[in-house]
Amino acid sequence: MTGRHGIDRRSILTSAALGGATIVGASALGGLDADAAFAAPMPSLDPAVSRSSFIDGRVSQIKGSTLDVVESDGTHRLVQLTNATSVWKLETVTAEAIETGDGLYARGVEMPDGSVAADAVWVNIVNLYVTVRGIERSRLHLSHGRNALVGHIVAKRTTASFRGGALTSNLSQLKIGHHAQVLGAWRPADDSVDIARISVGH
Numbered sequence: 001m002t003g004r005h006g007i008d009r010r011s012i013l014t015s016a017a018l019g020g021a022t023i024v025g026a027s028a029l030g031g032l033d034a035d036a037a038f039a040a041p042m043p044s045l046d047p048a049v050s051r052s053s054f055i056d057g058r059v060s061q062i063k064g065s066t067l068d069v070v071e072s073d074g075t076h077r078l079v080q081l082t083n084a085t086s087v088w089k090l091e092t093v094t095a096e097a098i099e100t101g102d103g104l105y106a107r108g109v110e111m112p113d114g115s116v117a118a119d120a121v122w123v124n125i126v127n128l129y130v131t132v133r134g135i136e137r138s139r140l141h142l143s144h145g146r147n148a149l150v151g152h153i154v155a156k157r158t159t160a161s162f163r164g165g166a167l168t169s170n171l172s173q174l175k176i177g178h179h180a181q182v183l184g185a186w187r188p189a190d191d192s193v194d195i196a197r198i199s200v201g202h
Contacts, residue, residue, distance in 0.1 A: 053110040059100055062098065079106045082119075085120065091196075103124050107121075128184075132180060150193070151182060152192060183195075
């Protein structure tokens, strides 16, 4: 999904496309934080179930527990949320956090009617390589390619890793000019990003 400033969300969560044919919550596969979402491909938990599906698109309508998702080619797909569906939107959330206009990746089982019963949904997730251009108390000014980008520092949620070290909520080592990787959640309203994790020198 490409926003006004050119954030390319496509092919970001490729590992989620590979596996997980049974309807189980993604948290059962080891968590649903930013690291788990970008983890190595997860094997199917039930080899007898071979038909799994993966949807990448934008939520155009929400009816109860069904999401109408428009994929990049204009195709409409229905995603069914179940009581086992795990939902990530900067953190593990409930289905009520999904809004019209959100971008999402959904992984699940294709139903006979063509809909997908989702075991995991990642909402507005982004994985970006950026340069730090400015630092404020509650936000970072970043460049992604030739585009300017605002990254929001979320209290009790944003963490950083420096040179492969442990995650910390202390961002004091972050400097202007640092090249970094940002995992986070895109804000469709203004094309900014809530930062889950920023890694420098990894």
